[in-house]
Amino acid sequence: MDRETLERTLTVDGERFDVAERPDEPGTYDFTWLTGPNPGYGFTTRVHGADSLSTQQLEESAREFLGQVDPDTGYIE
Numbered sequence: 001m002d003r004e005t006l007e008r009t010l011t012v013d014g015e016r017f018d019v020a021e022r023p024d025e026p027g028t029y030d031f032t033w034l035t036g037p038n039p040g041y042g043f044t045t046r047v048h049g050a051d052s053l054s055t056q057q058l059e060e061s062a063r064e065f066l067g068q069v070d071p072d073t074g075y076i077e
Helices: 055-068
Strands: 006-012 015-021 028-033 042-046
Touching: 006 055, 015 055, 028 055, 042 055
Parallel strands: none
Antiparallel strands: 006 015, 015 028, 028 042
16 A cells, blocks of 8 residues: 655754655655755654654654764764
């Protein structure tokens, strides 16, 4: 069964992300960091054994990502 793609924009600690759940991979989310210094940069997160993540869980994933980013380069080193 195909699922509709879940897409939303989240603001986390002043940073904005486009978030899209892959329709054929429930629990897999692609984050694009809209306010970051590197266009198109982001990350993917996946949860096993769950249909979807809550908004709070998505925000926690974004915070974890931001905590790993080097402030000088804007990338995870």
